[in-house]
Amino acid sequence: MFTSSLRRSGGSLIMTIPQAYVEQNMLKAGSLVAVEIAGEELRLKPARKRKTLSELLAATPEGLHRVEGWDEMSQTGSEL
Numbered sequence: 001m002f003t004s005s006l007r008r009s010g011g012s013l014i015m016t017i018p019q020a021y022v023e024q025n026m027l028k029a030g031s032l033v034a035v036e037i038a039g040e041e042l043r044l045k046p047a048r049k050r051k052t053l054s055e056l057l058a059a060t061p062e063g064l065h066r067v068e069g070w071d072e073m074s075q076t077g078s079e080l
Contacts, residue, residue, distance in 0.1 A: 017044075 002021075006013040017027070025046045027033070032047040 002018045004015050004018070006015055008014075021027070027046060032049070034045050034047040036043040036045075
């Protein structure tokens with residue numbers, strides 16, 4: 001367990017994040033983190049940007065074959 005002291009900056013308090021956590025989660029200045037308040041606990045985890053459909057499609061290799069009958073399959077979840 002690490003301990004960290006709080007500093008004041010304007011109307012906020014600032015806490016430093018241990019370097020081991022920064023390296024483990026590939027964080028840098030400006031990285032987004034998700035903060036959750038659970039009773040007396042403050043939970044922190046990296047907040048990764050979700051890719052858009054167009055970004056995912058752009059990364060899809062050309063020439064892939066579609067599964068036969070794919071378009072005719074019924075929904076099984078919340079695809080739409």
